Amino acid sequence: MRITQEADYALRMVYYLASTKGFVDAKSIAEATGTPERFTLKILRKLLVAGFLSSQKGVGGGYSMAADPNTLTMKDVIELIDGPVSISRCSESEHICSRVGECKGECTFHCIFEKINGLLSDKLGSVSIAMVCGGEYTTEEILEKI
Amino acid sequence: MRITQEADYALRMVYYLASTKGFVDAKSIAEATGTPERFTLKILRKLLVAGFLSSQKGVGGGYSMAADPNTLTMKDVIELIDGPVSISRCSESEHICSRVGECKGECTFHCIFEKINGLLSDKLGSVSIAMVCGGEYTTEEILEKI
DNA sequence: ATTTAGTATACCTTTTTAGTACACTATTAT
DNA sequence: ATAATAGTGTACTAAAAAGGTATACTAAAT
16 A cells, blocks of 8 residues: 555645644645645645635635544545555455465455554554654654654 | 566475475466466476476476575565565665655665665564465464564 | 636546457377 | 476566646635
């Protein structure tokens, strides 16, 4: 499960908005995060529909944080863009599983992937946006928690 | 870092050969693992060049295990096919890092990805082929170790 | 009513993934 | 020797995913 560039951009947009008061227009967000302008709009739309952001049209409008940064996690943002965290097809709900012998959802590799996938998912779910941008923790402290 | 279908096939080939004595021809390996025949050859070649397998030409030839299943890990096989385990571009050696502010290899997301990536890598490296096919451990016991 | 700024849909280009084709070489059995 | 088996090497291709654009429109503030 390579986190896509799009999800990476989304994370940094959320980060930026969580650290900023009031509405910020898409152009500024694009500049701050290094995202192409059109692509920014597309990603912001997804974050908006998911309820993570709110938007305001017209002069002085833009986007601002809607979700609580304390409960919004890295996992939430990544899964919104990339879909469920999954290191292997074999760990997806309906197991498309190329395996030796029978696999009734129970081949060993399938189980191992599922376990590791769960760990990965939990780790990403354990880091809230507030932790990263609150200034409450240093990077070292965050890393210790993971 | 979605483990590719090719790496998945490779794992199952190694699994199959580690559970089988003597040389097995590519066609049989293809059948046993559910891999397209031509694709099987391609993957077997990579495993051979890496020293994980040995091969024998001619009648009665085929492939057999060359590496020690006790030291060969899932990570070894996966990285041979897919390259270094990496959940984010940001966790690759030279950080192609789209981030807010400066990132001298030290942006918070970068560090978090790197940490989680290390964990993922360690987990995959902790499962040897022998553990999976030796019959020494049940699937449950393997999962406990991860 | 004009400007700013978000909305909606569709399209396009590049890279990666997954797989094939073909011509060749080496080994073994007869 | 020679036929049959089986691996080697290189190049190509189709489909999907990733990453990004274009166009036309709607809403709000001044």
